[in-house]
Each structure stands twice: as structure tokens, then as C-alpha cells.
Amino acid sequence: MEMSMGFLFLVLAVVARTAATPPVLTIMSPDGDIVDCININDQPAFDHPLLRNHTVLEAPAYLPDIDDTNWQVWHENGTKCPKGTIPVRRLSGTIGSQPGREATLGHEYAIGFLNPPPPKIYGTKAVMNVWHPKVERAKEFSLGQVWLTAGSYENNELNSIEAGWQVYPEIYMDYQPRLFIFWTADAYTSPKCYNLRCPGFIQTSRKVLIEGAISPQSTFGGSQTELTIQIWKDPNLGPWWLGVRLSNGSDLTRIGYWPLELFTSLTDHAENVQWGGEIVNLNVSGRHTSTQMGSGFLPGNDKAAYVRDLQIALSIGKFQAVSDLKVGATNPTYYNVEKYSNTSFAYGGPERGDAVQLSLDAVLVCICCFGLFLFF
Ligand SMILES: *[C@@H]1O[C@H](CO)[C@@H](O)[C@H](O)[C@H]1NC(C)=O
Ligand SMILES: *[C@@H]1O[C@H](CO)[C@@H](O)[C@H](O)[C@H]1NC(C)=O
Ligand SMILES: *[C@@H]1O[C@H](CO)[C@@H](O)[C@H](O)[C@H]1NC(C)=O
Ligand SMILES: *[C@@H]1O[C@H](CO)[C@@H](O)[C@H](O)[C@H]1NC(C)=O
Ligand SMILES: *[C@@H]1O[C@H](CO)[C@@H](O)[C@H](O)[C@H]1NC(C)=O
Numbered sequence: 001m002e003m004s005m006g007f008l009f010l011v012l013a014v015v016a017r018t019a020a021t022p023p024v025l026t027i028m029s030p031d032g033d034i035v036d037c038i039n040i041n042d043q044p045a046f047d048h049p050l051l052r053n054h055t056v057l058e059a060p061a062y063l064p065d066i067d068d069t070n071w072q073v074w075h076e077n078g079t080k081c082p083k084g085t086i087p088v089r090r091l092s093g094t095i096g097s098q099p100g101r102e103a104t105l106g107h108e109y110a111i112g113f114l115n116p117p118p119p120k121i122y123g124t125k126a127v128m129n130v131w132h133p134k135v136e137r138a139k140e141f142s143l144g145q146v147w148l149t150a151g152s153y154e155n156n157e158l159n160s161i162e163a164g165w166q167v168y169p170e171i172y173m174d175y176q177p178r179l180f181i182f183w184t185a186d187a188y189t190s191p192k193c194y195n196l197r198c199p200g201f202i203q204t205s206r207k208v209l210i211e212g213a214i215s216p217q218s219t220f221g222g223s224q225t226e227l228t229i230q231i232w233k234d235p236n237l238g239p240w241w242l243g244v245r246l247s248n249g250s251d252l253t254r255i256g257y258w259p260l261e262l263f264t265s266l267t268d269h270a271e272n273v274q275w276g277g278e279i280v281n282l283n284v285s286g287r288h289t290s291t292q293m294g295s296g297f298l299p300g301n302d303k304a305a306y307v308r309d310l311q312i313a314l315s316i317g318k319f320q321a322v323s324d325l326k327v328g329a330t331n332p333t334y335y336n337v338e339k340y341s342n343t344s345f346a347y348g349g350p351e352r353g354d355a356v357q358l359s360l361d362a363v364l365v366c367i368c369c370f371g372l373f374l375f376f
Helices: 002-018 073-077 360-370
Strands: 025-028 034-039 085-089 107-113 123-129 142-150 159-167 178-184 226-233 240-246 253-258 272-280 305-315 318-321 326-329 336-341 344-348
Touching: 025 073, 107 336, 107 344, 123 142, 123 272, 142 226, 159 226, 159 240, 226 305, 272 305, 272 344, 326 336, 326 344
Parallel strands: none
Antiparallel strands: 025 034, 034 085, 107 272, 107 326, 123 226, 123 305, 142 159, 142 272, 159 178, 226 240, 240 253, 305 318, 305 344, 336 344
């Protein structure tokens, strides 16, 4: 029931989009992406029935839009989206929506979390280095991200907002790591979308392309490309703002926000926060995937991916370093996590070139761990 309603809604949204006004400008990215600069008031979010009367909020003054560095491939074109527009990646026959929760079978995690979490969380910040993990199958993905959630799976009331970097060939049609965002207000049950593919997130930046490829990536023993994700609740205006920064950029750039209209439980504060890696193992022919998480190296190797500078806001707008960080992995033979400090950890795997056998131990650990994890 919920599924078909969701699909109907998506179809309507897609129809509405097609009827939208043409882009103000179109920019060709060297990687083949076509980027349309569309009027900020014509953006996909306004196809959402709950946002019909929503007007784009002014970005808070303390969050400037001044990052002029070229950290996304499309920036190499040199042409920028004009004021009053936002960049949107044009989809060509790619999949708009993803099926509901049953599609989360085979997801594996190596993450940091807080247990017990503080009673009220008003935001989080994390710095992750960006890699180019190998993804074996188009329908598998590999990502590094931040989760903020409220509500529970019971009655499908979990609300979640998520952001980070991801390689996902089936939806992006290539193997580049891309900036991505995600949200659900029903515990992932209805069909859902990454980025701006379903209406919801309201973008305000004309400089950052959601689902735009990130380049260059980190190198072993060389320069690190660090993606900073910061999400927080605006003190005056309510919504959950998203800011990002790339290593060599000067300041956090605001990208946009998730309006509170979308949520049932993320309306005042978040109840849980997690950071780290996730992959999909399709287990084709009964063999564990060779898809990599992070840099493709397990923690313990200095080439492993990391998350650092973990912060949370326990009151509105006041960020502080995380204390008492916990870490855990669902299948540590393949993808593990190692705490460095209360604000940093390494994650990822498996060792490149190593065909690790899924041992009975790992299966047992996996089953035991699963109880601990909120997210599939
Ligand atoms: C930038 O995009 C325009 C289309 O808007 C295209 O004509 C031009 O060739 C592109 N330039 C580069 C350097 O990719
Ligand atoms: C939008 O405004 C109209 C007219 O005031 C009202 O009838 C409608 O219920 C509103 N829709 C939402 C989703 O708030
Ligand atoms: C940031 O990195 C990109 C890609 O290497 C480079 O083109 C740009 O000039 C750098 N910016 C600064 C401020 O170092
Ligand atoms: C992968 O497939 C094998 C053989 O069918 C099965 O024994 C194993 O449980 C599967 N593993 C996962 C994680 O699905
Ligand atoms: C992490 O935080 C806890 C609780 O504040 C503290 O007891 C512990 O010493 C800290 N650990 C490290 C490695 O700093």
C-alpha cells in the first residue's frame, strides 16, 4: 500500500518536473555530466505536496557561500550558475527512485556511534577523506557518510538525514565518488531517492552540485581530499541546514536545508548520530563481493580511510568535541573500524588484492552485531 502510493507520488513529481520551466543556463562538465542552472524557485523540492507553500529561506548569515575552490569536476568548465539559480545534474534514463527497505539486504557497516546517545542532538560535524573505492557490481555501492536520526523503526517512524560521498554505478552511471544527500521520514519503507531526485531538500547554493563528482581524491601517502559535512538545526528558522567544505576550501559552504515539513520525529532534535562507511554486498553466486569500503584498506594500515574532528551540538548552534565514541562493524573480516580517539577513527576494507574468506566467526559476529545497529 505504502509502496504503490509512493510510486504514484513519484510519477506525479516527475511529471511536474518535466513541465517545469527550462534551465536558465546549461553547463557541460568534462566528465559528461550535464548541469542545468535552474531558477531557485523552480527546484524539485517544490513538487513535494507538503512544500507547495514553502518559500526558500535566507541562508543564515553565519554560514557564508564563499567557497570558490574547484573541487567538483563540473567546476572545470569555468562557467558558473548565475545568481538566483542552483545547479542540478540532468538525469538521462537513470533511476530516479530506489525501492524500499527490503533492498537494504546485504548492507554492511563500519561506523562510529554514541551509546547511550545524548538526549537531544542539534547537529553534527565530521571530516572524512574521500577515496575511489572499487565497486564490483552496478547495483552495489560504497559510501562514507553522516547519519542524524530520530524516532524508531517501530511503526516505520524513523526519520533520518544523511550526507557524504558515494560511488554507486547504477544510479550515477559511472564509478566516480560523488557528494550525496539522503533522507527518509518512514524508516526507508517507501521508495526513496538520493539527492534532489525526489522532492524534499531545498538547495540554496549555486556553487555546489549535489551528486557532482569530487576530484581529485585522496592519494596513498600523498595529499588527502577531506570532505567536511556539518548538519545543524537553525536556531531561529527551524530547518536542518547542510554545509560542506573540501580540504582546500576556506570555509564551510551552505548547500541548503531539509525543511521540517518533511519530518515526523526530526522536528525538534535528533536522537542518534552515526558516522562511517557502508557498502552493499550482493553476494552474487554465494561469493562475498570484492567491493571496497573507504580506501579499500582495513584499519591498522595507515592507508585506511578515516573520519576525524567528530563534533555534536548538544544545544542549538553549540558544537563540541564528541566524548566516549563507540565503534562497531557488521562484518569485520571484510570491513572493520578502529577507534583512534574520541573524535576520530579509521574504517574500511578489505585489504586490496586479498581474497578474504567469509569465516563462520565473521558470520556469528555479524549476527551478534546486527542487534546493535539501528541502520540496515
Ligand atoms: C562549458 O559548457 C558549455 C555549455 O554551457 C560548453 O559549450 C563548453 O564547451 C563547456 N566548456 C568546457 C571547457 O567544458
Ligand atoms: C497552501 O496554501 C493554501 C492556500 O492558503 C492552502 O489551502 C493549503 O492547504 C496550503 N498547503 C499546505 C501544504 O500547507
Ligand atoms: C584546490 O584543489 C583544486 C584541485 O586540485 C585546485 O584546482 C585548486 O586550485 C585548489 N585550490 C586552492 C585554494 O588551493
Ligand atoms: C552468500 O551466499 C552463500 C551461498 O548461497 C550463503 O551461504 C551466505 O549466507 C550468503 N551470505 C550473505 C551475506 O548473504
Ligand atoms: C573518551 O571519553 C571518555 C568519556 O569522556 C573518557 O573516559 C575517555 O578517557 C576518552 N578516551 C580517549 C581515548 O580520549
